[in-house]
Structures are given as structure tokens and as C-alpha cells.
Amino acid sequence: MTDRREEQRIRMSATRLAAVQASYELDMMGVPVDEVLGEFTTDRWTNADDEADNELARAKPEVLKELVQGVARHVADIDAALAPAIAGERKLDELENVLRAILRMATYELMYRPNVPARTVLSSYTEISDAFFDEDGPQIKLIAGIINAVARDVRADEFTKSA
Numbered sequence: 001m002t003d004r005r006e007e008q009r010i011r012m013s014a015t016r017l018a019a020v021q022a023s024y025e026l027d028m029m030g031v032p033v034d035e036v037l038g039e040f041t042t043d044r045w046t047n048a049d050d051e052a053d054n055e056l057a058r059a060k061p062e063v064l065k066e067l068v069q070g071v072a073r074h075v076a077d078i079d080a081a082l083a084p085a086i087a088g089e090r091k092l093d094e095l096e097n098v099l100r101a102i103l104r105m106a107t108y109e110l111m112y113r114p115n116v117p118a119r120t121v122l123s124s125y126t127e128i129s130d131a132f133f134d135e136d137g138p139q140i141k142l143i144a145g146i147i148n149a150v151a152r153d154v155r156a157d158e159f160t161k162s163a
Contacts, residue, residue, distance in 0.1 A: 010058060011058050011059065011060055012060070012063070012124070013124065013127065013128065014058040014059040015059040015060045015063045015064050015067070016067070016105065016124055016125065016128055017059075017128050017131060018040055018059040018064050019063075019064050019067035019068050019071075019105050020098070020101045020102050020105050020125075020128060020132075021040075021101075022036050022037065022040055022064070022068045023067075023068060023071055023072075023101040023104060023105055024097055024098050024101040026068070026072060027097050027100065027101060028097055033068060033069055033072045036068070037064070037065055037068055037069075040064065041061050041064070067105060067108065067109070070108050070112055071104050071105055071108045074108060074111070074112065075104065077111065078104050078107045078108055078111065079092055079104070081107050081110075081111060081150055081153070081154060082103055082104070082107055082146065082150060084149075084153070085145075085146045085149035085150045085153070086146060096139070098132050099132075099133075099139055099142070099143065102125055102128065102129055102132070102143055103143065103146055103147065105125065106121050106122070106124075106125040106143075106147045106150070107147070107150050107154075109121045110147075110150055110151050110154045110155055111154055114155075117158065118151040118154075118155040118158045118159070119151075119158070121147065121151065122144065122147050122148055122151055125143065125147055126140065126143060126144045126147070129143045129144075
């Protein structure tokens, strides 16, 4: 049996994964936030047939709602924070949709959830990336690098404190 702290970590991981998936759907389909959230919290979780949906059922609905609505509400500010962190000639809108969803969700947490340590955000979204990309693939390194750059910009104080 896992202890309480581990259960909380698992639930937050499931919440972040569901938030990325919901954000991806919003980006792809252009439907209202409440419609996507309703579909996630009602249809998917109450009718969970496969292992992936059952895992997502562990997500915290109130945090999922905060994350998805927060990204939708602050997308312009989030994208502005991401732009300098994207290397080379790439632009955010040229990235794969799921990659963009991961980066936006992580950046939202860095900008608007100061109670979550930057290193937790970095490790959580790098771990979540494994659900979508090959563990050794270039996308994982790209995601980690961009989130790290944004974190060092947005939360510089967390990286300059002495250990």
C-alpha cells in the first residue's frame, strides 16, 4: 500500500496528464472549455473501460478544472513566456499540438501556481511527456529544456537560493 504522499503524487500526475489531454483537445477542436471538462469528468471517468481511463479517474477534478481553465484564460501570457525559451527558428504554433499542450500546461503552473516548486513542475511534465513520446526521443529533451528555461526566467529565485 502506498503512503499518503505517494498517493497525492500519483493523483497529481494523473491530473496533469488529463489536463494536457484536455488542453490538446481544446487546441485541436476549438470547443468551449466547459464542454471538454464535462466530457472528461463525466463521460470518460464514469465510463472508464480501459486501464488508461481508469488511471485518469484518479485525477483531482478541481485541480484539472483550474489547470485547463487557467491555460485557456492566460494563453497569450503563457505563449509570450514560452517564446524566448523556444530555440532557433521555431515558433510555438509550429510545434506538435501535444508538445505545445505540455509546454503551455507546465508554463501555466510556473507562472500561476507559485506553491508548486519549479523543479516539481519540470520533473512532472518531463515524466508526463513519456506518455506521448519515445523516452529517448528528441521531444522529451526539447520539453525539458524549454520548461527549464521558462522556470529559470519565471522562478529565478528558486534557482539562485543556496542549498
